[in-house]
Amino acid sequence: xxGVKQLTDVIQVCTDGSQLSEKGVDTAVELAKSLNLPLLGMxxxxxxxxxxxxxxxxxxxxxxLKYISDAAQAAGVQxxxxxxxxxxxWQGILAVAQxxxxxxxxxxxxxxxxxxxxxxxxxxxxxxxxxxxxxxxIR
Numbered sequence: 857x858x859g860v861k862q863l864t865d866v867i868q869v870c871t872d873g874s875q876l877s878e879k880g881v882d883t884a885v886e887l888a889k890s891l892n893l894p895l896l897g898m899x900x901x902x903x904x905x906x907x908x909x910x911x912x913x914x915x916x917x918x919x920x921l922k923y924i925s926d927a928a929q930a931a932g933v934q935x936x937x938x939x940x941x942x943x944x945x946w947q948g949i950l951a952v953a954q955x956x957x958x959x960x961x962x963x964x965x966x967x968x969x970x971x972x973x974x975x976x977x978x979x980x981x982x983x984x985x986x987x988x989x990x991x992x993x994i995r
Contacts (some may be wrong), residue, residue: 862955863894863896864956864957865893865894866888866894866895866936866956867887867888867891867893867894867958867962868895868896868898868952868958869885869897869898869962870899870945870961871897871899871923872899872900872945872964873899873916873919873920873923876964876966876994878923880962880994881924882927883994885924885928889931889932894933894935894936895935895936896938896952897921897925897937897938898939899920899921899938899939900940900942900945900948901917901939901941901942901948902942905939913939917939921937921939924937936956944979944982945979946979946982946986950986953987953989958989959989959990960989960990960992961989961991962992962994963980963992963993964993965979965980965993966995980993
């Protein structure tokens, strides 16, 4: 982002690199295209940043974000990427949404426990409980 104008009023999509989060990315790209909004792809990274710029992120983080970039480019959707270093993923997701004024957040959630269809993952629950904007949960 060095020297680049930061996008605002975006659809934010979160990825952890899982197959389910890729489904969330695909959904977010379709929404961004249909609403003619830019896409903000983000992933939460534990710990402190090792430097500025995505080129300083580890290969797994870069690969997660590349999936978003490739999907957006294929659909002709403007996209910016963020690797958010944070203590907890839900905190990073909300910090990015606030900073970029995301219109809404798209994230995937796996069901947990024997009532998997009724119980969302803990990070998703925390985002839903704390978000000041709509959250679209992909299952």
